[in-house]
Amino acid sequence: MKERRIGVFICHCGGNISDYVEVEKVRKEIENEPGVVLARTQMFSCSDAAQEEMISDIQNENLDGIVVASCSPKLHLHTFRAMSVRAGLNPYQYVQSNIREQCSWAHRDSKPFASDKAVRLVRAGIAKARLSAALTTMRVETTPKVLVVGAGVAGLSAALALSDIGLPVFVVEKAEEVGGWTRKWGDMFPHGNGSNLIGELHEKVKQREDITLFTQAELVEKNGSMGSFTVKVQVEDGSTVSLEVGAIIVATGFDTYQPEDGEFGHGHECVVTLPEVKELLAKDDGSLTVDGRRVENIAYIYCVGSRQPEDSAAESPNLYCSRYCCSAAVHTAIQVQDRNPGVHQFHLYRDMRTYGKNEILYEEASRKGSMFIRFEAEDPPEFVIDEGLPLVKVNGQLDEGEELEIPVDLVVLVTGMVPRQNSKLADVLKLPIGMDGFFNEIHPKLRPVETVIDGVFISGTCQGPKTLAESVASSLSAVSKSAGLVKKGYVDLEPYIAAIDSDRCLWCGECQAACPYGAIEKDTVNGKEVARIISSLCKGGGACVPVCPESAIEVKGYSDAEVGAIIDALVEEAVLAK
Amino acid sequence: MARVNSEFIDEIRQSDSFDASACMHCGQCTAICPMGLDLLPRRLFFYVGAGLEDKVIENRETIFSCLLCKLCEENCPRGVNIADDVRFLRNYINRKVHKLARN
Numbered sequence: 001m002k003e004r005r006i007g008v009f010i011c012h013c014g015g016n017i018s019d020y021v022e023v024e025k026v027r028k029e030i031e032n033e034p035g036v037v038l039a040r041t042q043m044f045s046c047s048d049a050a051q052e053e054m055i056s057d058i059q060n061e062n063l064d065g066i067v068v069a070s071c072s073p074k075l076h077l078h079t080f081r082a083m084s085v086r087a088g089l090n091p092y093q094y095v096q097s098n099i100r101e102q103c104s105w106a107h108r109d110s111k112p113f114a115s116d117k118a119v120r121l122v123r124a125g126i127a128k129a130r131l132s133a134a135l136t137t138m139r140v141e142t143t144p145k146v147l148v149v150g151a152g153v154a155g156l157s158a159a160l161a162l163s164d165i166g167l168p169v170f171v172v173e174k175a176e177e178v179g180g181w182t183r184k185w186g187d188m189f190p191h192g193n194g195s196n197l198i199g200e201l202h203e204k205v206k207q208r209e210d211i212t213l214f215t216q217a218e219l220v221e222k223n224g225s226m227g228s229f230t231v232k233v234q235v236e237d238g239s240t241v242s243l244e245v246g247a248i249i250v251a252t253g254f255d256t257y258q259p260e261d262g263e264f265g266h267g268h269e270c271v272v273t274l275p276e277v278k279e280l281l282a283k284d285d286g287s288l289t290v291d292g293r294r295v296e297n298i299a300y301i302y303c304v305g306s307r308q309p310e311d312s313a314a315e316s317p318n319l320y321c322s323r324y325c326c327s328a329a330v331h332t333a334i335q336v337q338d339r340n341p342g343v344h345q346f347h348l349y350r351d352m353r354t355y356g357k358n359e360i361l362y363e364e365a366s367r368k369g370s371m372f373i374r375f376e377a378e379d380p381p382e383f384v385i386d387e388g389l390p391l392v393k394v395n396g397q398l399d400e401g402e403e404l405e406i407p408v409d410l411v412v413l414v415t416g417m418v419p420r421q422n423s424k425l426a427d428v429l430k431l432p433i434g435m436d437g438f439f440n441e442i443h444p445k446l447r448p449v450e451t452v453i454d455g456v457f458i459s460g461t462c463q464g465p466k467t468l469a470e471s472v473a474s475s476l477s478a479v480s481k482s483a484g485l486v487k488k489g490y491v492d493l494e495p496y497i498a499a500i501d502s503d504r505c506l507w508c509g510e511c512q513a514a515c516p517y518g519a520i521e522k523d524t525v526n527g528k529e530v531a532r533i534i535s536s537l538c539k540g541g542g543a544c545v546p547v548c549p550e551s552a553i554e555v556k557g558y559s560d561a562e563v564g565a566i567i568d569a570l571v572e573e574a575v576l577a578k
Numbered sequence: 579m580a581r582v583n584s585e586f587i588d589e590i591r592q593s594d595s596f597d598a599s600a601c602m603h604c605g606q607c608t609a610i611c612p613m614g615l616d617l618l619p620r621r622l623f624f625y626v627g628a629g630l631e632d633k634v635i636e637n638r639e640t641i642f643s644c645l646l647c648k649l650c651e652e653n654c655p656r657g658v659n660i661a662d663d664v665r666f667l668r669n670y671i672n673r674k675v676h677k678l679a680r681n
Binding site for chain 1: 580581582584587588591600602603630
């Protein structure tokens, strides 16, 4: 094999690296490694001047591989790939050695150790670069249509926004009517009426010719990949419709927490949940009545089904705050008080989280006569019947453990949001589910609506508790991500994917079972059954590699030869010492 | 055990001169009171808001010990008219307990 021509660039990163790693010593240690024709140190490899230097080195020295030893590839992978392309080097023949996050920053206590480790890491990078192949990305054409799953406020808003951009939309809704929870709830904080909002959105959707709405329908199958999916939707009459779309937005919403029997008196006729009260208030604009009786004394118990202690009786406690309930309950109390100024309302809360502008609602409720009483999580209120009189007992505000007893004719359990049981959909789309049971995004701050399944976006409360405004904001965010994807016309996919050696493969199916992305199928090559990688679906995760009994699968860029060479380079001294 | 008496709440609501609804029980008044009274505005307003008439009447000595110096009122972050509220409660106690005619 012709020896490679590798260039190595070691970065000081100001002092971030060079304060702990002797970069010049590292350079000297590795400059005679096989294949290395050039080794430099640089103050900031990411600077324009340093990049220009690398470009001229690549061109003048005819380099066919480079190692940049600097920070994490999470920071500058794309910087140096783009630089390689400008220099005429295949970007997959550039290797990053992370000597900052994984070396200088981690070993500030020992400079000699940091330098020694940096030498090994760079040597490993060189070993990989020597075996690196010129790879090319795969271009897939995108279908300029989008599927929206769920026709609540998030789904309907997304559909209209996509149609505004000029993209045809299919909306699939499981229920008979659109609108989800919002349709059932009248006035919602900070203002506006949920049912009217849904009415307006639905009316607009009906007028758009490029929006196709399926109700009583379900997504039952998804094939293809980012930019080019084929989905099957089971519609009202049981038949199946096949659709071509470039992106999928999931907006399937939440369920409300259903209290256990007896939880704060749940099951007793005068104990209801906040969503039930919202529905009562939406149906009738008079004073709040329950079973024909006008309600005069209400106790609200907050955080029911949210912020459950880790050691609570619940099987898998909901540790999260449901975010909307404090504001919704306070807003509801104002509504109740406005309709019946004489009503007495007691709010038993743990922490009042009427954040942002909703603080104004808290103040309004307080000034209108609502009484706020704080309790400790470990000493929650109790619902009891005392000589036929329903009472709520709460501790926390009086002296020496003295309990306050509130005679009530209605107890409102301020229940939070729980993930909707949607395992079928999660299965069809292979959506990742987080610890809390909601669908998971890739990054909570920087990639809040993207999932690990490229081209599938999540929005609204299927991702976690949100207010209505936040749901719409996230659905519009998913719209811009989907439109960005499908409007471009194509996507380039990473070439780091699995490859099958058809000569070795005996098709046992182990790899197919191991693949979480459904990227392996059975194929026939020259009359022999073998595995085939669906390259547009493969993420290069590598789950298939170790399960293959014939060692017939490798992930490009991470072949056994490359990984073996990296390990040998990392432990060279240890091996020599033996 | 103390039971909420909603009739007491209604009686207080009817008056225009008592309003502690803005009180958020922060305790600034308690920290600043030069008298170090047993019962301070924060607690007193809780009793009134929760309709605990018995507790208010039990503490009448303290309510009458207040200097009405308004140091608490000056420092109340929610602008509650504490002195006016205390005056109202004295008046209420005079009528209820001492059977004195109003003003």
